[in-house]
Amino acid sequence: MDALLPEALPPGTLLGPWQVDGRAGYGTYGAVYRAHRRGQTSAQPVALKVARYPNDLRFEREAGLLARIQHPGVPRLLGRGTWAGGSSGEAHPYVVMQWVEGVHLYDCAKEHPLTFRRTLRLLAQVARALEATHARGGLHRDVKGENVLVSPEGRAYLMDFGCGTWEGAAPLTEGLLAPGTKVYRSPQALRFYGNPCHGAHAPYRATPADDVYALGVTAYRLCTGIYPPLATSPSFIGDDGGDPQEVLKPPSQVKPLAPSLEALILRMLSHKPQDRGSAGELAAVMEAMAETAEAEPDEPTSPDSSRVSTEVTSPPVSVPRRESVGPVALLPVAAGLLLLVAGHVNVGRLQASPSAMTDGGTGGVADAAVEAFPVSSAAPGSKPSGLSLDMLKEPLPGQRRPPCPGWQVSIRGGCWIEVLQTSPPCGEGAYDWKGACYFPVVMPPRPGTSDSH
Template identity: 70%
Template sequence: MDELLPEALPPGTLLGSWRVDGWAGFGTYGVVYRAHRTGRLFPQPVALKLARYPHDARFDREAELLSRIQHPGVPRLLGRGTWTRGPRRERHPYLVMQWVEGLRLYKWAEEHPLTSRQALRLLAQTARALEATHACGGLHRDIKGDNILVGPEGQVFLMDFGCGTWEGAAPLTDGLLAPGTRIYRSPQALRFYRDHLRSNNSPYPATPADDVYALGVMAYRLCTEIYPPLATNLSVVGNDGRDAQEVRVPPSQLKPLAPSLESFILRMLCDTPQDRGSAGELAAAMEAAAATAGAEADEPLGTSRSAVPPEVTRPPTAVPRRSGGIWPAALLPSAAGLLILVSGHLKLEGRWAPSSSLSDGGTGGVADAAVEAIPVSSVPREPEPSRLSLDMPKEPLPGQSRPPCPRNQISIRGGCWVEIAQDSPPCGEGYYHWKGACYFPVVVPPRPSTSDKHEN
């Protein structure tokens, strides 16, 4: 097996007492296979998550956290071990977990008519799993739709604890922020990042309130089909430091929500952590609301409010995403210049990666232990694009704009940069990473020709 790669184990490969049945998907640090235990007459399928890199301590931490949580909405840890490969006998840790059948939350909502009562039940189940996580001193740190599976009977499973930690666990890296997905981060986390970006400060101390805020973002996205604005405007780093934010449209102006559901969403998105409530308090209140709500809670959410202006239904992002979006016209000269700059600093060899199919904000490991594995499901996640990124240069690139930089740009090492606000390292091919964030350079557009030439 020395020639085998962690990402490409063929069916039949043995890892301890587990036999691989097939590939399920992969992320930045982990590969997930469907497998079964050998020596059983009617073996049940399991999810085997294998480290892509040897001696990865993230897997020990995830295993410890899963072993502490005992809840029907959290996959059980069934086993762990190491797989040895190569002439150096490198040891890749793996985890074996309960196999869960289901659809990711937003996909499930696309295929099932969603009502306020159903949304309350789904969110309450998620909050119960989160309550069990917090009760053992743990944090999930990557609550989002892609990490929630809904089973055939409507049961909810909280998946992918690779970004998680527990009280007293040693950090694995020295970034400012814990791992997670940018659009789901709390105002406190983003402000900490913004205010300490240029310092050697200790990492942001994540709390259960950060998980609850992410649950609120997920609830808003589930019920309205768009994300709320980023909690804090990060583009002001290095300039005037003001906390400018987009206006968050009340969810009932986007879809016909029951008043109780909207109140829970807005509560979880409160700026003040203590006003959000604990996961357990929210779960109990949402369960009661689902049981007692009137007929309005059974109205489908599929029809948008006609009074909402078209612009509020666009994704609330002020900077371009790597895939699936349209770049603002003002950034097109910078984008064109970026291609020229990158071609001079990176051997592309014609291998631009395809767009990713993952549209949930883009999980990235910022700081501690980001294991971006797919939710364990029979639904395979498509492979991610190449995640090669570049180190921040020590001086401005040729043709790069210099300070003073406009408000939507950041001055770094003598050049102007635009932060990819919904992404985190590893940033992807052609992007530059610096202090736990992803950037691309702003290029000075070429001056128009002053000659008076005309086409004949």
């Protein structure tokens, strides 16, 4: 009998006292299963996340953070352990958590446009979950709509703490920035990343204000259907500041919005961390606003699902249009494409570690599930409009393979260059990978082994 793979456990497999019911999804670092305690098939199911690689410390840190947080808006830690059923016989850690049934926050707004009061209450619930996390010295570090589930009862849960950490926890990834999603990065994080004076051994130290900023991006996206521009004020290009930052449009210029809610969103998006307020302060303001509005008509605040645009407002890379150009055909011109976007690629600051500027799943257990966490009733996530290619599952023919130089990123067995200041849709010829855009690196042709005559 072939050895079991951690990402392909059949129903009935036992991991300690837990029995697998079925897989909910898997990614680079782990797989998520719906499971139950052995002998208790009628009990509530649990979410069991098992590492694809032996001795993965990400899982232990996620469990350690969840064990510190006791809040109704955060899934409860129910257990942890190791499984040694793989082909190597080595220990694969797993984490067992409360199963949360629901839909992602942005999908919830598309299916049932949110009213003013409901928007405030959902955001307040996420803020309260962050307040509890920060009170225990923890950080989530990947707050976004995809990591918030709304239950059928209307309760918001802050999910996927795989990118999280707490005060005193040992760092697990290299690079200037911890795992996270680029469009949700704070101005301080992006400026730190773009500053050539910082060495590779001086990583950015995130604070609760970074989580609050990401909550502001989430609120902006929830109420307008688009993301605000990247938070950095100086450009990544050149020493003189280069291109100016795209101006942040107040939410009401994108979609009609109550002035009080707009002011709250802009407060969270302030460039000064001290002006954003703590998660607890913001939650209290949101709750008070919702209570005060009880006597007023409750108007929708989320974009209509028929008109919502998921386009990121950062300018896409301009690439000459070609008809019927497939991924393989694009490789011979990849070097030329890199020259075309040279004004948007900071070669000197790119790190070999994908944790620097990629989605949270790159460095955390967030990537364990295709849907970021098992979601039984969620609709499939929508793709941004525009020209974009999903990241390939394996390298293209002729693409450079790891080890990649320090200014390239290793993704799924190939070397890539990230296009900074651009978020999906990436433009034709670029590949979308966890909230960022990449071009493949082509290996130069090898010289002939014999002379020509």
